[in-house]
Amino acid sequence: FMLFSGSSSPSLVDRMADHLGKSPGKVRIGRFKSGEVYVHYEESVRNAEVYLVQSLSHPVNDHLMELLIMVDAARRASARTINVVIPYFGYARQEKKDAPREPISAKVVADLLHTVGVNRVITLDLHAPAIQGFFNIPLDHLTALDLFTEYLVDKKISNPVVVSPDAGRVKTAEKLATYLDTPFAVMLKKRPSHNQASVTHIVGEVKERTPIIIEDIIDTGGTIVSVIDGLREKGAEEAYLCATHPVFSGNAVEKLDYPGIREVVITDSCPVEQPLPERIRLLSVAP
Numbered sequence: 537f538m539l540f541s542g543s544s545s546p547s548l549v550d551r552m553a554d555h556l557g558k559s560p561g562k563v564r565i566g567r568f569k570s571g572e573v574y575v576h577y578e579e580s581v582r583n584a585e586v587y588l589v590q591s592l593s594h595p596v597n598d599h600l601m602e603l604l605i606m607v608d609a610a611r612r613a614s615a616r617t618i619n620v621v622i623p624y625f626g627y628a629r630q631e632k633k634d635a636p637r638e639p640i641s642a643k644v645v646a647d648l649l650h651t652v653g654v655n656r657v658i659t660l661d662l663h664a665p666a667i668q669g670f671f672n673i674p675l676d677h678l679t680a681l682d683l684f685t686e687y688l689v690d691k692k693i694s695n696p697v698v699v700s701p702d703a704g705r706v707k708t709a710e711k712l713a714t715y716l717d718t719p720f721a722v723m724l725k726k727r728p729s730h731n732q733a734s735v736t737h738i739v740g741e742v743k744e745r746t747p748i749i750i751e752d753i754i755d756t757g758g759t760i761v762s763v764i765d766g767l768r769e770k771g772a773e774e775a776y777l778c779a780t781h782p783v784f785s786g787n788a789v790e791k792l793d794y795p796g797i798r799e800v801v802i803t804d805s806c807p808v809e810q811p812l813p814e815r816i817r818l819l820s821v822a823p
């Protein structure tokens with residue numbers, strides 16, 4: 537098999553290649569003056585099982601288009617199978633209509649991947665696991681939960697409580713609480729507008745406990761700030777926050793320097809600017 541990186545994921549692919557004991561394949565990805573994408577595989581992919589790694593991180597539309605064109609080029613060059621590894625599946629938060637006349641953008645992404653001829657999708661901690669059903673090809677849905685668990689066990693956190701920041705994360709939080717043998721709490725929130733949240737209820741005991749919040753995405757950091765405020769109001773200690781996808785739009789990294797947050801644990805599913813502040817730990821999903 538051959539492993540190629542799109543322009544969003546070169547460091548992750550280097551780490552993956554190290555684990556696999558092979559070198560990433562050579563592909564030239566460029567832009568015409570007009571902004572259109574150009575792709576050229578600089579070695580033969582004929583009959584190869586091709587793995588293309590591309591996170592749908594910022595700028596998501598460029599990365600998506602690039603991936604589609606990489607798939608097309610590989611298919612036309614007679615690759616045997618085309619497997620796309622999408623560590624962060626952008627548009628996953630638009631997986632259903634919440635209001636009339638809205639799109640289901642995650643389905644559009646799935647349809648585009650089908651159309652260009654993808655044979656398999658490998659992805660990680662989908663915002664909504666039901667997105668698996670948008671595909672009629674095999675999809676491997678991996679999770680970073682084991683990485684977080686290992687990390688947290690070593691921390692030996694006293695009096696912890698695993699917190700699901702919303703109804704969508706309950707199953708994941710419950711699993712983490714079981715692995716760590718701790719109680720868990722669930723927060724309910726409403727969203728006055730995009731990237732804003734306000735906590736309405738907390739079910740479970742958090743007073744004088746150390747919350748371990750399990751999130752899928754930190755985008756602007758707006759949600760997490762409201763979650764922390766909600767927990768502090770109920771008398772919780774400083775929290776650990778685990779989030780698989782550091783989308784980090786705008787000044788999210790600065791926002792995470794917030795009273796009530798002890799540590800933020802993220803993965804390299806999205807590229808992040810280095811060096812990171814000390815309170816942010818980066819775990820690699822390459823293995």
Ligand code: R5P
Nearest residue numbers: 731753754755756757758759
């Ligand atoms: C939404 O339900 C997600 O799980 C995240 O809570 C949300 O997307 C994070 O976005 P932001 O950091 O912009 O609030």
